[in-house]
Amino acid sequence: MFDKYMIVEDTLRNVVKDDRVTGFELGVRLPYYRGLGLSMVEDVQVTVDGETAPGSAVSLTVHGNTYKLSELPGIFDDRWEMGEVATVAVDKPGGLGRGEHSVAVRERLRISYMPVPGGGADQKVLTLRD
Amino acid sequence: MNTAHQIKRGVSFYSYQEECFLKKMSLEDCVSEAASIGALGIEVIPEQSITGYPDPGEAFYRTWDGWMEKYGTTTVATDLFLDTKRYPGRVMTLDEMTESVRKDLDIAKRMGAKHVRAIINTPPEVMEACASYAEKLGLKLLLEVHAPFHYEHPWVIRHLEVMHRLQSPALGFMPDMGTFVERFPRVMSDRALRDGARPHLVELAVETYNNHGDVHGLMDTFNYMGANPVEQGIARLSTFLTWNDPRGMLEHMPLIHHIQAKFYEMTDEGVEYSIPYHKIIPVLIEGGYNGYLSSEYEGNRHIQDIFEVDSVEQVRRQHRMFERLLGEDAGAFAGVPAGATAGATAQGGNSVR
Numbered sequence: 001m002f003d004k005y006m007i008v009e010d011t012l013r014n015v016v017k018d019d020r021v022t023g024f025e026l027g028v029r030l031p032y033y034r035g036l037g038l039s040m041v042e043d044v045q046v047t048v049d050g051e052t053a054p055g056s057a058v059s060l061t062v063h064g065n066t067y068k069l070s071e072l073p074g075i076f077d078d079r080w081e082m083g084e085v086a087t088v089a090v091d092k093p094g095g096l097g098r099g100e101h102s103v104a105v106r107e108r109l110r111i112s113y114m115p116v117p118g119g120g121a122d123q124k125v126l127t128l129r130d
Numbered sequence: 131m132n133t134a135h136q137i138k139r140g141v142s143f144y145s146y147q148e149e150c151f152l153k154k155m156s157l158e159d160c161v162s163e164a165a166s167i168g169a170l171g172i173e174v175i176p177e178q179s180i181t182g183y184p185d186p187g188e189a190f191y192r193t194w195d196g197w198m199e200k201y202g203t204t205t206v207a208t209d210l211f212l213d214t215k216r217y218p219g220r221v222m223t224l225d226e227m228t229e230s231v232r233k234d235l236d237i238a239k240r241m242g243a244k245h246v247r248a249i250i251n252t253p254p255e256v257m258e259a260c261a262s263y264a265e266k267l268g269l270k271l272l273l274e275v276h277a278p279f280h281y282e283h284p285w286v287i288r289h290l291e292v293m294h295r296l297q298s299p300a301l302g303f304m305p306d307m308g309t310f311v312e313r314f315p316r317v318m319s320d321r322a323l324r325d326g327a328r329p330h331l332v333e334l335a336v337e338t339y340n341n342h343g344d345v346h347g348l349m350d351t352f353n354y355m356g357a358n359p360v361e362q363g364i365a366r367l368s369t370f371l372t373w374n375d376p377r378g379m380l381e382h383m384p385l386i387h388h389i390q391a392k393f394y395e396m397t398d399e400g401v402e403y404s405i406p407y408h409k410i411i412p413v414l415i416e417g418g419y420n421g422y423l424s425s426e427y428e429g430n431r432h433i434q435d436i437f438e439v440d441s442v443e444q445v446r447r448q449h450r451m452f453e454r455l456l457g458e459d460a461g462a463f464a465g466v467p468a469g470a471t472a473g474a475t476a477q478g479g480n481s482v483r
Binding site: 004029034035039082083112 | 144151152153181211212213214216217218250431434
């Protein structure tokens with residue numbers, strides 16, 4: 001229901017570690033009207049310029065706590081709050097080039113009162129600045 | 131105008147979800163806004179509004195208590211979810227579900243609420259297992275009756291069986307007025323058109339719904355007509371929406387302690403486009419209902435693609451309608467000078483139609 005707000009404008013940037021660009025990150029919200037325990041966040045799929053990042057390269061940071069995507073099913077004591085802008089980081093040596101990128105994010109959520117997986121999708125053109 | 135009733139007005143902060151999600155309104159803004167329109171009963175979804183749920187800390191609760199006192203409001207209800215699928219690959223055990231509900235009852239108690247919304251997927255066994263704990267805390271654990279569920283639905287009948295057998299004062303219902311959608315909400319049909327549904331198919335769905343015809347046959351018909359995914363969506367939607375005679379609540383009135391006053395669109399004329407509150411409220415009065423009408427605005431998701439959502443104005447309009455239907459003095463929002471109320475009334479037209 002909040003799909004259009006999932007990708008947060010002006011948040012795309014490269015991640016630099018020890019003077020090397022190791023990947024990129026962006027701000028992402030849940031498309032949902034309440035917060036959700038992380039064990040129920042089944043997938044956060046990031047596609048940039050048509051290339052979908054492998055799940056093993058993706059991590060999520062909520063209020064300062066960073067988890068690999070593969071760790072989320074076992075996290076029972078932390079939540080992604082409603083409207084909270086989490087940081088999704090993708091390992092990608094060299095990162096992304098400067099300029100515009102077509103970014104798509106798809107989230108799959110396990111909502112207990114729904115018989116099928118919930119979640120949402122958003123797509124925006126974001127500009128990577130220095 | 132009927133004034134022989136004890137029905138009170140309130141707001142569920144679910145109503146302000148768009149503004150809260152985008153951090154345009156703080157939690158205190160919600161309390162202050164509700165108080166300003168005389169909606170003094172507050173309903174809150176802890177998992178939506180409380181950062182750090184389920185353990186926000188004592189400082190949060192003290193702040194909350196302070197707001198209730200400052201604005202003259204009361205916490206009437208909290209809404210619980212039951213994450214039966216919290217653990218990958220399995221459903222929670224009965225003990226785990228009971229523990230989860232008890233935790234939410236504790237939060238409700240600490241916030242000063244009297245009623246707790248049990249989400250529709252709460253099993254009757256869990257209601258039974260939690261009844262005495264809720265009673266001890268002085269709380270009522272109320273199953274929401276949300277479309278497409280109704281009082282003759284097998285799931286609800288199982289709950290009724292538990293309620294009638296236990297005769298516990300702590301169990302009952304919290305009906306959602308979204309079970310009384312008499313005509314198809316145009317915010318939904320307009321959205322389908324914007325999303326690429328062909329007008330003749332939208333019209334067919336709306337007409338079938340409005341005539342209370344065979345909506346379940348629509349999916350099949352749409353299939354034969356080569357419906358695209360948006361069109362199939364509108365056919366499916368017409369089976370999720372329901373119209374029931376509001377008088378169906380009368381039989382269960384002793385179990386009804388809180389009402390979620392769902393709405394999708396308050397028009398410029400001051401009525402809900404699809405839910406006939408002028409037919410619902412007289413039934414509540416006749417049945418002797420003495421709880422709150424708690425606003426639940428849910429139109430935002432259907433208009434946010436092209437309109438600026440103004441949940442505050444939508445809720446204000448619903449409360450002006452409630453005042454009218456409840457026979458309160460026109461414009462007598464408690465605590466607001468007459469001039470301010472008139473000003474709010476004058477802001478009638480906005481982007482939310």
